[in-house]
Amino acid sequence: MTATAPAGTAADTVASLRAAFGAAVLRHATPCGDDVVWVENARAHEILAWLKDTPGQDFDYLTDVTAVDYRDPELPLEVVYQLRSLARKVDLRVKIPLDKAQPLAVASVFDLWKGADWLEREVFDLFGVSFTGHPDLRRILMWDTYVEGYPLRKDFPLRGHFSRAEQTRQALAANPEAHYSLEELSIAEAFGDLPEAMRERLLHGERGELR
Amino acid sequence: MGLIAPGGDAPEEAALEAASPNWVTTRLDALVNWGRTSSLWPMPFGTACCAIEFMASAASRYDLSRFGMERMSFSPRQADVLICAGRLPFKLAPVIRRIWDQMPQPKWSISMGACASSGGIFDTYAMVQGIDTIIPVDVYVPGCPPRPEGLVYGIMLLQKKIRGESLTDSTLRVEHLVGPEGLYLPAEKIDEVSEPFGNSVHQTRSA
Numbered sequence: 001m002t003a004t005a006p007a008g009t010a011a012d013t014v015a016s017l018r019a020a021f022g023a024a025v026l027r028h029a030t031p032c033g034d035d036v037v038w039v040e041n042a043r044a045h046e047i048l049a050w051l052k053d054t055p056g057q058d059f060d061y062l063t064d065v066t067a068v069d070y071r072d073p074e075l076p077l078e079v080v081y082q083l084r085s086l087a088r089k090v091d092l093r094v095k096i097p098l099d100k101a102q103p104l105a106v107a108s109v110f111d112l113w114k115g116a117d118w119l120e121r122e123v124f125d126l127f128g129v130s131f132t133g134h135p136d137l138r139r140i141l142m143w144d145t146y147v148e149g150y151p152l153r154k155d156f157p158l159r160g161h162f163s164r165a166e167q168t169r170q171a172l173a174a175n176p177e178a179h180y181s182l183e184e185l186s187i188a189e190a191f192g193d194l195p196e197a198m199r200e201r202l203l204h205g206e207r208g209e210l211r
Numbered sequence: 212m213g214l215i216a217p218g219g220d221a222p223e224e225a226a227l228e229a230a231s232p233n234w235v236t237t238r239l240d241a242l243v244n245w246g247r248t249s250s251l252w253p254m255p256f257g258t259a260c261c262a263i264e265f266m267a268s269a270a271s272r273y274d275l276s277r278f279g280m281e282r283m284s285f286s287p288r289q290a291d292v293l294i295c296a297g298r299l300p301f302k303l304a305p306v307i308r309r310i311w312d313q314m315p316q317p318k319w320s321i322s323m324g325a326c327a328s329s330g331g332i333f334d335t336y337a338m339v340q341g342i343d344t345i346i347p348v349d350v351y352v353p354g355c356p357p358r359p360e361g362l363v364y365g366i367m368l369l370q371k372k373i374r375g376e377s378l379t380d381s382t383l384r385v386e387h388l389v390g391p392e393g394l395y396l397p398a399e400k401i402d403e404v405s406e407p408f409g410n411s412v413h414q415t416r417s418a
Binding site for chain 1: 301302304305308334335336337339340344345397398401
């Protein structure tokens with residue numbers, strides 16, 4: 001934190017968080033110089049929205065969404081949000097502990113940061129955490145028909161649940177073209193969002209009517 | 212027409228005729244094989260770091276053009292040899308299979324590097340343990356990744372193999388591909404007929 005930057009370190013942010021949300025802020029630690037704050041799942045979305053929208057906090061950039069599954073089954077699975085304020089040059093890591101005995105679900109932050117779209121899909125794909133309110137929650141790295149489970153969970157065997165022969169059989173039964181259709185790329189949908197001039201060009205061609 | 216003088220007993224002569232190609236087809240073989248050997252068009256299937264070495268092989272220092280590979284064929288329909296450079300995840304298995312199916316005969320394939328040949332270090336849930344479980348392979352190039360010299364040597368081995376082919380041998384172009392149901396074997400059956408393999412003594416072919 002340089003002297004010229006707007007006031008407030010990540011630790012100050014955590015102090016303001018405690019003042020605003022009280023017991024919903026569970027814990028604060030600074031491992032390796034990074035500020036990490038654990039918050040309650042029920043109020044997590046509210047807290048993240050507060051961090052983004054409160055003047056003076058301005059965590060306008062969502063660097064990453066990921067999750068951690070610890071080997072100890074007693075420990076909760078943690079969903080991790082890495083936030084950054086581009087104006088203040090401050091980083092803050094927000095963690096939401098989830099009880100593994102309960103269904104793993106947190107509120108999606110897609111409405112706050114549009115970039116959360118694929119990040120949350122990845123966490124859903126590999127950890128099985130469902131993000132309520134996400135507009136398009138489906139697998140992103142593994143294929144849609146993958147049924148072996150969630151590969152980055154600690155209880156997932158390294159080679160998967162099925163035999164190699166069965167995995168090969170299922171992979172070959174997949175239709176690769178289903179993933180690369182125009183519908184998937186949603187060109188038709190995006191057309192409406194293009195600038196007017198570009199739409200004109202695409203519709204009629206640069207040198208007049210082409211249809 | 213054969214080199215064997217007529218006059219022996221007929222069935223024996225016919226058997227010899229069938230077993231050994233006569234002079235004309237032998238010379239035609241030489242011509243056709245020379246043509247095929249010297250104009251292999253590769254279909255690069257580069258998925259990982261092996262593809263970097265492959266690009267180095269194609270660039271001026273190692274210069275694959277010397278072997279008739281002037282043109283990288285990025286369309287499988289104009290390709291002769293599929294070079295799988297890199298590890299193949301299960302998600303790409305149907306893709307490489309589709310590309311192989313789209314290549315016209317005669318066609319060959321090279322498995323470049325440890326991962327393409329055996330899964331390499333990626334003994335995981337997402338990785339195909341050797342592309343020979345998906346498509347037939349002619350030459351395996353070891354290395355992680357192989358140096359361009361290694362790949363060039365593999366290509367020369369493939370050329371040697373092509374020079375030995377014969378038009379009269381119709382079995383060369385027959386494919387026994389592993390289909391979703393085709394040659395599928397249950398895991399127990401595979402373990403029964405195979406030895407332990409791979410990085411660990413506990414690893415079997417099926418698991």
